[in-house]
Amino acid sequence: MIPFDPAREGFLQEQLAWAQQSDPLQVRLLYGQGGCGKTRLALECCKRMRALGWQAGFVGGDLSPGQAKNLAIKLQASGQACFAVIDYAETRQDVVLAFVAAWRLHAGAVPLRLLLLARQGGDWWRQLPYKNADCAAILDGGATTGPYEVAQLYQSQSEREQAWYCAHKAFAIKLGLAPTMQAPDISAAFYEHALYLQMSALLCLRGERADTPGSLLRSLLAHEQRYWRNAIEPGWREVDWQRQSDTLMCLNTLCGGLRTAKEAEVIWASLGEEKKDLKSLFERLRQLYPTSKGLPALAPDLLAETLLATYLEQDGGIDLLLELMRQNNSAWQYSALTVCARMLKHRPDLRECLHDVMLQGLQKSLQTVLDVCRDVDSPFSQVFVQVFQILAQDDSGNSYKLALEIAKKVNVNIERRIDAIYDIFMFALELLAKQFEVKCKKKENRESLMEWASSLIMLGVTCVFNGQIDLALQKSMQVRQIWKNLGVARNEDERNHYAAVLVSQGLIMYQLGRLDDAIMFSEEGLEIIGKNFHSNSEEIFSFYGGALNIHGFYLAAVGDYAKSISYCEYGLEECVRHSRKKPRLMFWMHQQIRLNLVFWHWCANGADMKEALFADVQVESGEQGKLYDKRGFDFWRACLQALAMPQTPTLDTALCAAKTLSLSERDHWQMPRLLLFCLADSQAHPQTPPGWREEYARVMRRQKVLPRWMQDAAARLGICFPPAPVALASAV
Incomplete structure (x- = not known):
């Protein structure tokens, strides 16, 4: 109806230029506040792209991930270039991933431009590539750009x-x-x-x-409600039309749209309304929005939120939200809580309402609540923490069950960088540790002490991952004290547990730059676990291999390459000896240790790495699907190839491999990554991460010691690390 604003033409042309690049698959995120013009811009993009011969349009808001997958396959099969838009992308991540994965899986010569619209970038956008391995290379590589802000237009x-x-x-x-x-x-x-x-x-x-914004929205809402009244009257009870129409449109908005009146029958009846009114009301209102299937959510969002806020403030208004949360429909719950979380940003007065809703239904809808905390940048997570703290005072055992569920549901590898999720997860772990501590005080025995120690280990390692080294050290010392009380380990499980304590302690010491202590704890742990290496447990095999590799880095950090090489040679012997028991695991462990061995020889005496590193890795049939630390292996191999031949092609490959690492893998390979980035920066490589120097400074503030192997590698490459923020102690 309103012509496209010429003031937006320049930004529009940027999107059209992006869309017409030659690459087969491109993804871009645009973000901006509600009402800034994102949807209008995307509609104009679709119009212009259709004029260029592309098929273009929005991926329906009511599509499931499975339907999005089928749509992608159907569009691709048409053979016509496709420009697709997904609105509210931050709350439809599963649809985004399904669409991208399907297109990539059936990739051919048909180009796709996928434009994502959201209210913000931030955590959800950074985490998205790690939620689906089939999409990681696309969403964390050069094919994906953004977020770019759709700025406000009218300054003057x-x-x-x-x-x-x-x-x-x-x-x-x-x-x-x-x-x-x-x-x-x-x-x-x-x-x-x-x-x-x-x-x-x-x-x-x-x-x-x-x-004012509020008066504009209320006036426009009053007009919308008059349209509803004209559609409902005549023949409707005068006293009921507004209450019932507001209730249905609020429910419809919370659910993200209703296909049929029947979907709302249970909630409608639970609110004391007559079912016979529902169908007639639904059909009359649906006639006002004939372009959509069923009855769509009220739009624009700000108008819908005004209606909902007004409704929830009324006596009994909260009952609608409570009834919806009682339904066994996670999609509705997610949609409703997402709408409420957005409203909290400019309607803090609704916190009490959401607090009451969550207090009554948190345990039943825990996963949904966590998803909303992750996906929506709002004070919603603060309400969750407040409710959790109240529930934690419950002595009936429910708080323990809730904390245990949170510990199970939070994907720490992916979500620990999200402050809202991390705060909740840490609170749950602390609560679990306290519960086990109380249990020990009531009835101290070896089983309860082991449970307490295990919870503290998990808490400590999580602190290490998030940079809270002092707190991690405190928890680690508590575990050490528990083991003093336990005395000598009595069986294999207890010995493995104690070995894990020692290895974790070594990791913390390494992060603090206390290299000698790290080596001491790590060696003691390896000695214990090595005696149990005959176990058939894949977990023990994997743990031992990982501990051996890490210990090699500790030794190389102080320049003891002879011992690093010795541990690698021992590890290779163990891999060969146990290859029949665990062929797949031993194969990849053998490859990983072999890479380290080549690197330590190069650091020690400059031995040539090229022949060993550029040989093909033979993967046996059936092994490709379950590879041992495959992304980490690919990165480390590509990184060493770049060190051996520091040229543009090898740097391209290594930097691309670095992007595919998950967050936990990025931490695990942090120092090699920084070495690679320093090398790429020295050659002014365009794909060098712009923030690598800040990451290096953060690491050195904490660790204070630049590992000897990094010093020697830099010297052999003729590169220099940036000046550290604090004076470095020599690792020699």
Whole structure:
């Protein structure tokens, strides 16, 4: 209805230029506040791309991941280049991943441009590549760009007046009304939002003025409600029409749209409404929105949120949300809580309402609540923590069960960098540790002490991963004290447990730059676990192999390459000896240790790495699907190849492999990554991560010691690390 704003043309052309690149698959994220014009921009993109011969449009908001997958396959099979838009991408990540994975799996010559729209980038966007291995190379590589902000348009008064008159004239023509001669005062900052400017232009045709965002939205909502009344009357009970229409539209908005009236019957009846009214009301309202299947959620979002906030403030308004959360429908729960979480950003008065809802239904909808905390940047997670703290005071055992469920459901490898999730996860782990401590005090025995120690190990290692080294050290010392009370380990399980304590202690010492202590604890742990290496447990095999590799890095950090080489040779012998028991695991462990052995020889005496590193790795049939630390192996091999031949092709491969690492893998390979980035930076490689120097500075503030192997590698390559933020102690 309103012509595309010429002020947005430059930004639009940037998106069209991106869309017409020659690459087969490209993904881009645009973000901005509600009402800034994201959807209007995407619609214009689709219009222009269709004119160029592409098929273009929005991926339906009601599509499931399976339906999105089928749609991608169908579009690709058409053979026509495709420009697809997914709105609300931060809350439809499963749909994004399904669409990308399907297109990539059936990749051919058909180009795809996938434009994602969201209210923010941030944590959900950074984590997205690690949620589906089939999408990682696309979403964390050069094929994906963004986030780019869709900025507010109207900074000057003249720009606002021009846009206001354009919208006002378009509405007047559409509605057959005479335009107003003069615009109202539109100097307030909120008129930078295109939506508010257009609301004002529409309301003025009706002779109405509003001077705040809230009054604009309430006035527009009143108009929408009059349309509902005209559709519902005559023949409807005068006293009921507004309550029932508001209830249905709020429920519809919370659910993200209803296909049929029958879907709402249970909740409708539980609120004391007559089922016979529902179908008639649904059909009458649906006639106002004929372009959608069923009854769509009220749009734009800000209008829907105004209706919902007004409804929830009424007596009994919270009952609608409570009833919805009681339903066995995780999609509805996620949609409802997402809407509420967004509202909290500008309606803090709704915290109490959400607090009560979560207090009654947290345990039943825990996964959904965690998903919303992860996906929506809002105070919602703070409400969750407050509710959790209240539930933690419960002595009935429910708080323990809830903490245990959180510990199981949070994917620490992916989500520990999200502050909201990390705070919740840490609180759960601390609660578990306290519960086990209380249990020990009531009835101390070896089993309860082992449980307590295990919870503290998990807590300590999580602290290490998040950079809370002092807290990790504190927890580690508690575990050591527990083991003093336990005395000598009595069986294999206890010995393995104690070995894990020692290896974890070594990791913490290494992170603190206390290299001698790290070596001492690690050697003691390896000695214990080595005696149990005859076990058939794959977990023990994997743990031992990982501990051997890490210990080699500790020794090389102080320049003891002879011992590093000795441990590698011993590890290779063990791999050969146990290859019949665990062929797949031993194969990859053998390959990993072999790479380390080549590297330590190079660090020690400059031995040539090329022949060993560029030989093909033979993968036996059936092994490709379950590879031992495959991404880490691929990165380390590519990194060493770049060190052996520091040229553009090898650097390209290594930097690309670094991008595929998950967050936990990035931490595990942090020092090799920094060495690679320093090398790439020295050659002004365009793919060098721009923030690598800041990461290096953070590491050195904590660790204080630059490992000897990094010093020697840098010297052999003729490169220099940036000056450290603190004086470094020599690792020699």
